[in-house]
Amino acid sequence: MPPATKLPPSRPQANVMLSRVAHSLYWMSRYIERAENIARLLEVNLQFLLDFQGLNDASLKDHWDSIILSTGEEKLFAEHYKTATSRTVTEFLAFDLRNPGSILACVFAARENARMIRDQISAEMWETLNELHLYLKSQNTTDVWASGPHEFFARIKQASHLFQGLTGATYSRSEGWEFIQFGKYIERADKTTRILDVKYHILLPSASDVGGAVDTAQWQAVLRSASALEAYRRAHVSAILPWKAAEFLIFSDSFPRSLHYCVAQIDDFLRRILSETGARPKSDAARAARRLLADLQSLSITEIIDQGLHEFLQQVQTTLDTIGEEVVQTTMFYPAESSAEEQQQQQQQ
Numbered sequence: 001m002p003p004a005t006k007l008p009p010s011r012p013q014a015n016v017m018l019s020r021v022a023h024s025l026y027w028m029s030r031y032i033e034r035a036e037n038i039a040r041l042l043e044v045n046l047q048f049l050l051d052f053q054g055l056n057d058a059s060l061k062d063h064w065d066s067i068i069l070s071t072g073e074e075k076l077f078a079e080h081y082k083t084a085t086s087r088t089v090t091e092f093l094a095f096d097l098r099n100p101g102s103i104l105a106c107v108f109a110a111r112e113n114a115r116m117i118r119d120q121i122s123a124e125m126w127e128t129l130n131e132l133h134l135y136l137k138s139q140n141t142t143d144v145w146a147s148g149p150h151e152f153f154a155r156i157k158q159a160s161h162l163f164q165g166l167t168g169a170t171y172s173r174s175e176g177w178e179f180i181q182f183g184k185y186i187e188r189a190d191k192t193t194r195i196l197d198v199k200y201h202i203l204l205p206s207a208s209d210v211g212g213a214v215d216t217a218q219w220q221a222v223l224r225s226a227s228a229l230e231a232y233r234r235a236h237v238s239a240i241l242p243w244k245a246a247e248f249l250i251f252s253d254s255f256p257r258s259l260h261y262c263v264a265q266i267d268d269f270l271r272r273i274l275s276e277t278g279a280r281p282k283s284d285a286a287r288a289a290r291r292l293l294a295d296l297q298s299l300s301i302t303e304i305i306d307q308g309l310h311e312f313l314q315q316v317q318t319t320l321d322t323i324g325e326e327v328v329q330t331t332m333f334y335p336a337e338s339s340a341e342e343q344q345q346q347q348q349q
Contacts, residue, residue, distance in 0.1 A: 021120050022179045023332035024113040029183035031110035032129070035103045036160035037191040038093055041067070041198075041225045043153040048221045049086060064089045070194040073101060090149065095141045103156060107136055122170035125163060132159040175273070182269040186324050189262035193313040193320075195225045196249055219245045226257045246309065247301040259316065260296045267293050270323065273331060285326040292319050 045067060049060070064084035068077050073092075076099060081088040094103045111133040114126055135155060144152045164184070171177055199222050219240045223229040232240070232248050252258035267289040270276070274283050281287045304312045 018175070019332045021117050021176065023328070024117045025120070025176050025179045026183040026328070026332065028110050028113040028117075028129075029180040030187040031106040031113070032160050032163055033184050033187040034101065034191065035106040035110070036157050037188070037195075038101070038103050038106070039153040039156035039160075040227065041191075041195060042090055042093055043150060044221050044225045046086060046090065046149065048217060051217060060085070066198050068092075070198045071101060073099060087145075091141065094149075094152075095144075104136055107132055107156075120176060122166065124166040124170050128159060128163045128166060132156070132163075135159075178269050178272045182266065182273060182327070185262045185265040185269070186320055188257060189259055189266065190317060190320050192226055192249060192257055192259050192262065193316050195222060196246060197310060197313045198222070198225075216240055223249070228255060228257060231255050243301050243305065246305075250301065250304070251296060260293075263289065263293050263296055266320075266323065270327065273327060283326070283330075285323045285330075288319050288323050292316065 045063070049063070061084060064086065067089055068074050068084055071093070077084070077089075077092050080096070080098060081092060092099055092102065096102050097105050097108075099105060100109075107129075111129045114121060114129045118126060132155075139152065167180060171180065199218060216239065219242055220229060223232050223240070223245055226249055228249060231252075232245065235248060235252070236244055238244075248255065248258065250259045253260050253264070255261060267286075270286055270289050271281070274286055276282060276286045281290050
């Protein structure tokens, strides 16, 4: 979470309240989107391993290592777990409150941000987050594994979809709406790059592997992790090909989880938030968003693969971080959510 910054003396007190509300709306939206994406990623990859139980230990280790690396939390994971397995990675990304990006930590943080601005959101939005929070508090890791994690992940996804639907149906199209949407698409774009980054190393498999059962299933898993499998098949009747799958998730201008679509939405809501009405953006964040959108409108998948998919995705992640950080620093001055330590203490209590 970004550090708190001091309010400039000249800023009126009325805007302080707006900044606090904007901050909570932004992070509430990001956290619930993040929880959903992690739930989908874990569910799909656990199912993939059930479908291919004959994979050797080395393949399994590489599979789970790549997921941890894609989150950028490999150092934190190594501090608490010896090896990356289906059990340890799921524990770390779903249930471990020591990881601020785990599903539990994200839902608790989203609910805490919503609590801070309870009077600024609809009753339906609050009830959905609070019910999910209470559900997670009642869960036990051992019981979730014993009953099968599918129901747990499905509950997370359904709650996120319900929350977003209720937000669209009950929240006024005001400045607060712009921060909610901006946070959602920043998070969604980032997670799409990370879902792709999990499998970047198999974009060019050996000739004997192309089109094989494992190769096809791996790319089906990539598409399913972004809820894109059905949309991809409607756009491409032929078999699933690595470069076609990557092209769809990066360049589609109509699929709502593609990188291009998300960046277009980021550019739109960012210009509204920063009052960028001219043809030429003035702020660094707006210029960065416009450059990224222009790249996605002009590049081809061949050019990206030639320069390195992994490197391209890392550059996009850095740009998204820069955009989000500038908006936080210039429009939000008093973080509303609790610190990670406070959230953990609240949950323990």
